[in-house]
Amino acid sequence: MSEQNRGKAKKRGVVMQVEDIQICVVMVGLPARGKSLIAQKAQRYLRWLSVDANVFNVGNYRRDANPQPTADFFDTSNAEGERMRRAAAEAAVTDMLKWFKGGGTVGILDATNSTKERRRWIKERCDAEGIETLYVESKCDDEDLIMSNILEVKTTSPDYVGQDPETAAQDFRKRIRNYEKVYQTIDEDENDLTYVKIMNVGKQVIINRIQDYLQSRVVYYLMNLHIKPRSIWLSRHGESQYNETGQIGGDAELSANGEMYSRKLPKMVRDSVGDDRPLTVWTSTLKRTISTAKHLPKEYNQLQWKALDELDAGVCDGLTYAEIEEQYPEDFKARDDDKYNYRYRGGESYRDVVIRLEPIIMELERSEDILIITHQAVLRCIYAYFMKKSQEDSPWMAVPLHTLIKLTPRAYGTEEQRYKANIPAVSTWRSKGSVAKHEDAPPDDAQSI
Incomplete structure (x- = not known):
């Protein structure tokens, strides 16, 4: 550390921080x-x-x-x-x-x-x-x-x-x-x-x-880097029963529409890959991601990561946004004011999710041909990493259900392609202050996953 920066730290009388x-x-x-x-x-x-x-x-x-x-x-x-x-x-x-x-x-x-x-x-x-x-x-x-x-x-x-x-x-x-x-x-x-x-x-x-x-x-x-050309495929789980009822968190099964997506996903992946090479599939440990991956070809090696589990909603797990606003009005407002840093009571914040995802990013950077099937908040954090989205914007990005996203890192940015299954699903996106699961749904062409 330079003498100049040592001086700064001594003047403040604090333990050295990264930003010093x-x-x-x-x-x-x-x-x-x-x-x-x-x-x-x-x-x-x-x-x-x-x-x-x-x-x-x-x-x-x-x-x-x-x-x-x-x-x-x-x-x-x-x-x-x-x-x-x-x-x-x-x-x-x-x-x-x-x-x-x-x-x-x-x-x-x-x-x-x-x-x-x-x-x-x-x-x-x-x-x-x-x-x-x-x-x-x-x-x-x-x-x-x-x-x-x-x-x-x-x-x-x-x-x-x-x-x-x-x-x-x-x-x-x-x-x-x-x-x-x-x-x-x-x-x-x-x-x-x-x-x-x-x-x-x-x-x-x-x-x-x-x-x-x-x-x-x-x-x-x-x-942990390699610079060979490659792509990464991202998908949320198929629509779940909790998605239908507007509840957050939980470990729900797929809905009927979610099951349809899990059956269509293998063809979507093959078409986007362009050949028959097998991918490695990473899911969370929750039932809705594992079920979404169950129809993929047997030659696709599947791994379950606890780090890919959805953001922990703590005491709000299983509630709808309307119920959260009614039971915890101060928390509901605080989360809208600073969604990236707000931590659910007994749960996590987006910042916490980023910290637990760091080993995933390291492994992802040294791997090739990976398909990740995970959850809305987790996908927002991974997508934000590849697309350089800000902390302020990332928790509000729309991550539609029943959509496969292909990301290809290049020297001057990351290319993105999206493939829609055209299978009905509820919108789980909400704007600041909204509570209903269908309220203020973003347009289909929103570039904000």
Whole structure:
């Protein structure tokens, strides 16, 4: 921890908190090594855990002056290209340091940062402001993975919008060769740096000089990442008998409509996957999710997670919202005022659910081909993680019954597709202040699960 931050803590006379530490995470690596995807994932993970994090992508600053350069722009013999790229890096670092002064906690500098000179310059700038630096180098010599990144990721980069994919891929290969001429991996000359080196998508991880809790949390998360293209499928359980009566919580059986959804789900999954590869299915331990999964093919391995159980409503379990408003009017209002942090008497808050879901997120990040069948509040938290939804908005998002959601993480965001079963179900969404199960139902095209 920097002397500046130690001073802040001593003046307050309190035990050190995560927010007292500020870290610049410096991405390092050749193009097509998954740096931007890692940066975006780290940002959304930290924000999901209530840590203020922001990505500063040097490429975005460079695009202000040169939006679609050819590979020759990145040749070190191109003096004008070198000047413009240096200016972009300086602008990004300057903006990041201003953001830190405004109270930011983790700034992620997304660039190749190819040379020891550039990395040392960043450290000196951060040291002068009392900001810790953590270098994250993504290295890969797996040609299949590199080509996959070139074709799957970089041909959708803003640098190649509207261009022929094969032409773009050829230009990007040339860009990589230009970077290879000057690239210097982190080695023993930089042993004073705090760094983590991720080799071939996590097959080997090297860690050096990790200093505090927040750095450890970031590194632990990075150790569980893979950057191979994949999708995750999400679904609520089929409509339950409690859904029909407007009661919350419980361990009810499926309704007749819910049973219809469980029978239709296997075809919906196969159609969305696009082939016959089996998925691993995660459900909660409650009957309505297990029953929803029961007609999926036998080759689908099914696992039950207690962590995926619905938000615990405590003394309100089994009540309708109208009954909660009548019996606990102060609690009903308090939950509407701050739904993310409100904790049911004897139960949980959305913040509590996020904490218990962290191991699920870790396992999800290192897994492939997962279908999760769970509950409304839990799905809201998982969806918020992938789609970078705010804590204020996530508890109010509409998560319709009888809908399969396919999420595909990309370097520049997460793609979403929805598949509706067209099987009737009640709306369990409510707006602030409402009590009836059908009241204020959102439109079908609401982008708010």
